[in-house]
Amino acid sequence: MSDQDRSPNPEQDAAQKQAEEVAREAVEQARADEVEAAPEEASGRDPEAELAALRDELAQARKALGEADLRAQAEIQNMRRRVERDVEAAHKYALEKFAAEVITVADSLERALTSLDADNEALAPAREGTELTLKVLLDVFGRFNIAQIDPKGETFNPEQHEAMAMVPQPEAAPNSVIDVLEKGYTLNGRLLRPARVVVARAE
Incomplete structure (x- = not known):
């Protein structure tokens, strides 16, 4: 084979590189589409429904926390009253x-x-x-x-x-x-x- 047969063809190389670039971009785009679609497919619900559910859970948690805080405050107040009555009785009947x-x-x-x-x-x-x-x-x-x-x-x-x-x-x-x-x-x-x-x- 002569040196002329082994020499690269510039036009052929450019076309090959362009084809490889287009193929690579297509693969990357496909992968990106799969990543975006995965959460929706895995959950079976749309993002709006997921957000609404999370907000509802947060509201319930805040409500439960508020009720627990009120119960704790009431218990502390009752305990304070009992202690005050005991101290008063101790003074009165010492x-x-x-x-x-x-x-x-x-x-x-x-x-x-x-x-x-x-x-x-x-x-x-x-x-x-x-x-x-x-x-x-x-x-x-x-x-x-x-x-x-x-x-x-x-x-x-x-x-x-x-x-x-x-x-x-x-x-x-x-x-x-x-x-x-x-x-x-x-x-x-x-x-x-x-x-x-x-x-x-x-x-």
């Missing part, structure tokens, strides 16, 4: 055990007054001293919201009174308190000790 012991001192002073003969002049100073001591003690009780229950003449109340006996008493109304053996006490309205009483009953 002296409950101490008060239950101290009221026995008032009982002793009242029994002492009962035993001192009011007609005996020799016992007058002792009686006056005991009365003054009892008055000072009851004033202290008042400052700490400790109140006496002295229900003589009142209707028997099982929530505040303890019946020690029931006796017939024609002059008194049935179920009324005719005698108080031991006065009761409350602390801030809470019963410390019921009044121990004698109750009238019908004949």
Whole structure:
């Protein structure tokens, strides 16, 4: 073969290159079309439907989150109220055990007054001293919201009174308190000790 037969033909080479370029562009375009069509074919829905579904899910998630936040806030508020009530009760009734012991001192002073003969002049100073001591003690009780229950003449109340006996008493109304053996006490309205009483009953 001569050198002339082996020499390239410029026109033939250009045509071949142009054909290869057109083929390459066609392949790339086909691949691009496949990529664009793949999501739609895979999902089976158009992009608008997908976007609407995502927006709906987002709205539901926000709603659920808002409800959970409201529930959490309500629970925190309830817990705060419970703690405040517990603290208030602790302050109000911190002296409950101490008060239950101290009221026995008032009982002793009242029994002492009962035993001192009011007609005996020799016992007058002792009686006056005991009365003054009892008055000072009851004033202290008042400052700490400790109140006496002295229900003589009142209707028997099982929530505040303890019946020690029931006796017939024609002059008194049935179920009324005719005698108080031991006065009761409350602390801030809470019963410390019921009044121990004698109750009238019908004949």
